[in-house]
Amino acid sequence: MCIGLPCLVMARNGDVGTVEYSGNSREVNLALVPQAGPGDWVLVHAGLALQIIEESAALETRALLEELDADRG
Amino acid sequence: MKRVLLAHGDGGLYAAALLKTLFLRYFNSQELARLSDAALLPAVEGRLAVTTDSFVVQPVFFPGGDIGKLAVCGTVNDLTAAGARPLYLTASFILEEGLALDELEAVVASLSATAEACGVQVVAGDTKVVPRGQADKVYINTTGIGLADPRLVLGAERVTPGAAVILSGTAGDHGIAVLSCRDGISFRTPVKSDCAPLNRLLESVSPYYPAISWMRDPTRGGVGAVLNELAESGAADIVVEESLLPIRPEVKAASELLGLDPLYLANEGKMVIVVDENVAHNVCSALRAHPLGRDAEIIGRVEKGNGSVWLRTRLGGTRAVEMPAGLPLPRIC
Amino acid sequence: MQTAAELSFAQRLLTLIMKRVSGPLVIMEVCGTHTTAVSRYGLRPLLEPLRLLSGPGCPVCVTASGDLDRMIALAGSGAIVATFGDLLRVPGNGTSLEQAQAAGADVRVVYSPLDAVRIAAENRDRPVVFLGVGFETTAPGLALAVKQAERESLGNFYLYSCLKTVVPALQALLTGDAPGLDGLLLPGHVSSVIGRQAQDFVASVHGVPAAVTGFTESDILLGLAAVILMIEKGEPGVVNAYPRVVREAGNVTAQKLLSEVFAAADAEWRGLGSIPGSGLTLRPQFARHDAALHFDLPQPQPAQQAKEEPCRCGDVLRGAIIPPECALFAGRCTPLYPLGPCMVSSEGACAAYYRYERKKGAVPA
DSSP states (O other), X not given: OOOOEEXXXXXXXXXXXXXXXXXXXXXXXXXTOTTOOTTOEEEEETTEEXXXXXXXXXXOHHHHXXXXXXXOO | OOBOOGGGGSSSHHHHHHIXXXXXXXXXXXXXXXXXXXXXXXXXXXXXXXXXXXXOOSSSEETTEEHHHHHHHXXXXXXXXXXXEEEEEEEEEEEETXXXXXXXXXHHHHHHHHHHHTTOEEEEEEEEEEOTTSSSSEEEEEEEEEEEOTTOOOOGGGOOTTOEEEEOSOSSHHHHHHHTTSTTTOOBOSOOOOOOOOHHHHHTTGGGXXXXXXXXXXXXXXXXXXXXXXXXHHTEEEEEEGGGOOOOHHHHHHHHHHTOOGGGSOOSSOOXXXXXXXXXXXXXXXXHTSGGGTTOEEEEEEEESSSOEEEEOTTSOEEEOOOXXXXXXXXXX | OXXXXXXXXXXXXHHHHHXXXXXXXXXXXXXXXXXXXXXXXXXXXXXXXXXXXXXXXXXXXXXXXXXXXXXXXXXXXXXXXXEOGGXXXXXXXXXXXXXXXXXXXXEEEOSSHHHHXXXXXXXXXXXXXXXXXXXXXXXXXXXXHHHHHHHTTOTTEEEEEOOBOHHHHXXXXXXXXXXXXXXXXXXXXXXXXXXXXGGTHHXXXXXXXXXXXXXXXXXXXXXXXXXXXXXXXTOOOEEESOTTTOOSSOOHHHHHHHHXXXXXEEEEETTTEEEEEEXXXXXXXXXXXXXXXXXXXOOOOHHHHHHTTTOOHHHHHHTSSOGGGSTTBTTTBOSSSOSSHHHHSTTSHHHHHXXXXXXXXGOOO
């Protein structure tokens, strides 16, 4: 449906910014992520950043794994 | 700025001046200097290999190369893949009226330097000029003549199950380098085209020539297309290990950015080599000892089958690698 | 791209999932990018007997053939037509944008809709039409492009909107004659805009467990694990299995932008038919950029619908069949000669099956 990639914001000037993705960089529009600044990771789709990525917002993965690993009963 | 004029292609004084002040300055072949209608080449012992290719790359200058370098590499690599040592080239230019002479000179200089570096002589040439808009700056056709090496007997029918498939370096560099310059797609990438003549690289594995059964340079259509050609013509399956495929992280990332598969991106300085299993590691080490083969890997094996190419994914799944259909276009989905 | 640690995490998830799956559960991946990713990672055979079905989330595939015909007509009108690469080869009524380009149409492939605004600024004497397909992920970029054109007084910039929204489509899918779906993987990137909670109805109204899911190997397996656990417990919910990107309420700035520029309208989906309120059209204050109002475009012909019949893309998009169950698949319909959009779009279910799984029986051990 939509390719989106996690990119690192390198610079921001108003609504326009430069992001990096594993050594490649390009201009993207940051209008929809007003709080994003250099050092933030953003999700980019078709030249537009759609969301700030929060690695800390991890799913309760451990709980899910434990539940998955537990015997059914 | 001086430019190419229609008169440069008319065979008269302008054409002669262009030949003298530009082409002959860069190509110091005695055959060319005689300015006769055809080059007369010394007799050779053995079988001759002949190939021809036209080059229309856009843009003409790209990171890591230009159309002049490409025109030598493409033809030299075709001869090399056919098991021949490249000896001579012809170079035919179709120029667009209005092309800056400086740009033409840069292309010619690059073509000449590349030919010299890989030990190939340019022995014949031609120039035509078409009205502005009827071509995109410059097109080049090169024809290559080489001497077949009797130790290399190549053919899909010689490929047997168990043989190893070697890729001489990273996949997709040229494709990404060229795409990064296209209008409407532009992004900055440190990736440069891998454009390089491979005849010397292959000479470095000459002790193993008898063990090599098949070679192909994976240009347009990439490694994916070449492996399918082999599988189909050899009526065997090829199984590639995803984890062993050499792909630069930047190329992988740029491919993801554009929604492309690096397996289908063009290369201009890589060779796919099928070799007997028992010497595969030696061949790989010998390739790695050469600067153009540093990233060589055994990427997979030939297996019994009916002409399919498979990729074993990092998770242990298997998927088919099909022949690519259509040009690689950046996608959002 | 994934590190070795992420890969071994994915492997562990896969093992745990397969320990729990005994019957043929049917889970639909709504999003076409999931379809492609699942095939590319070689996941489908590894997950058997669990059955993954493709859904209607490929924007090119669900674009109605009448819309495709109008886009191709736009390309033939002398306008510069800008589009994503995805659309170029999709067959309309016997032709395609690629064919139109070969016949002289000025078609430009761009990466971002904002690139099309730049093309309009550089060619003020010519109309520039952006062919807008996509869902809520893509729509904000088009909204920004329209606003930018308005700001720069680029009266020559037009949008032909085939934009669609996912929630009405999900509703139509779940209330229609949908096959028995045990669970859904919900589109992670659409959800980055619309948020998790907007999709609560999938479980609360329709009783189908679902997980908002990302796109790496471990993301997809995590989404599947969450759905499988809900199925087991008989407690359907809508879990956010992609929380690093998806928030409860989504991106509110993007939602405001969308409602400022677009209004909901009925839209024709290939395979699903007309779905009320599932399309996005430009609001009246942006009417001067609306290509549908400014170009003389062919009207949809009901006869065309009949022509689509032999191609079963519609059934594929509804999850009624998987691609190999269509009689045309891999025979008359191949990526080189695609008869339907699911074969031509790179994320179309048929193309993904053809590319990655066609010769399933022959997969070497």
